[in-house]
Amino acid sequence: MxxxxxxxxxxxxxxxxxxxxxxxxxxxxxxxxxxxxxxxxxVAAPPAVTTVLPAAFTTYWQAGKAEINTYRLEQAQAGALHTGEARLIFAVEDFRTDSQVQSATEASRDKVIPVLKANLFRTFAAGLEDYSLATSVFTPINSPIFTNTLKVSITAQDWSGHSYLQLNYRTNEYQVTGKSYIEPEADEAYAVPKAMLEDELWSRIRIAPDKLPIGDIQLIPGTITARLRHRKLEPLAARAKLESYEGVLYPGKLLKAYVIEYPTDDRSLRIIFEGEFPHTIVGWAETYPSKDNLLTSRAVLKKTIQSDYWNHNTPADTSLRAQLLR
Structure with missing residues (x-):
């Protein structure tokens, strides 16, 4: 066959x-x-961070205390400047990279990285009306895997109502969700291409100011300012420079100014900080039009303390608060 x-x-x-x-x-x-x-x-792994943090960084930031800064504030709103107060609070905490919240259980320890959390509170009165603005920013400290700020959340409250906005870094972009009493912003959900956040600059200064971006860059503008101006978030072209501060308005030694200008938005931001570690932020100035008036919001440092404030919340601790407000 x-x-x-x-x-x-x-x-x-x-x-x-x-x-x-x-x-x-x-x-x-x-x-x-x-x-x-x-x-x-x-998601492609971001390039490894090569910054070598000084030993003083660990000693200062991981001693079990937060840094609390109080500022005299002039805030632009409704075409005028209003006096108030700002508090900028920094603390290192363990942050979950999956759910993007502070770790509070032993079971989540394998999912956390250290972040520098920055909480900025601004309160002021505009005539009869009270305003309260708060920003929380969670920036990884020298992580070779997570190089972008992971989360920003804000609240804005006044007598007309309140609003909330949150950015979460996922799959190489920022996912934005928001709620507001104002109709155009009542329910927001959109994505923003990855770029550095203006809100994280305060933390970047505290971690490694010599690594701040210089020249022509893309920045996502500050979330609170965008909310006050009713602007949707998107990366904008900006010019950044780092220079010595020669004025006399802000306290401190060997002061530096990190300056951001937005050519297409008629807006600028200047953050003043001490050139030597721990690079205390002694103030800032932000200029933009408000009801056709070009105004500059400004904060000037009054007092800095370190405290485990979460352990001091009884009536007897009121004296500690009085020391901060002097």
Whole structure:
């Protein structure tokens, strides 16, 4: 009996199973490029951070206390400047990278990284009306994997109502969600391309001011200012420079000024800080139009203390608060 050549057997098999072979090859290729519905989209790992933090950084920031700064404030709103007070509070904490909240249980310890949390509170009265503005920013400290600020949240309260906005860094972009009593901002959900956040600059100064970006850059503007101006967040072209501060308005020694200008937004920001560690922020000035008036909001440092304030919340601790407000 004459045998069938191997090539003829292979041809017959391919002919009968052509569609199956194509499907197998397609699935294999999809897995190779990580494009199937069964796989999570991959995010390229950001470049490793090469900053070497000084030993003084650990001594200062990981001693179990927060740094609390109080400022005299002039805040632009409704076409005028209003006096008030600002508090800028820094603390190192363990932050979950999955749910992006402070770690509070031992079970989550394998999911945390240290972040420098910056809480900025601004209160002022505009005529009869009270305003209260708060920003929380969570910036990783020297992480080779998580190099972007992971989360920003803000609240803005006045007598008309209140609003909330949150940015979460996921899959190489910032996911923005917001709620407000104002109709155009009542329910917001959109994505912003990855860029440095203006809100994180205060923390970047405290971590490594020599690594601040200089020149033409892209920045996502400050969230509170965007909310007060009813602007949607998006990266904007900006010019940044770091220079010595030569004025006399702000207290401190060997002062530096980090200056941001937005050519397309008629807005600028200047953050003044001490050139030597721990790089205390002694004030800032922010200029933009408010009801057709070009105004400069300004904060000037009054007092800095370190405290484990979370352990001092009884009536007897009122004296500590009095020391901060002097």
């Amino acid at each position: 004459q045998s069938v050549p191997d090539c003829l057997i292979m041809k017959t098999f391919v002919t009968k199973n052509f569609l199956l072979i194509i499907l197998i090859l397609a699935v294999g290729f999809a897995f190779a490029v990580k494009a199937t519905v069964f796989q999570k989209p991959s």
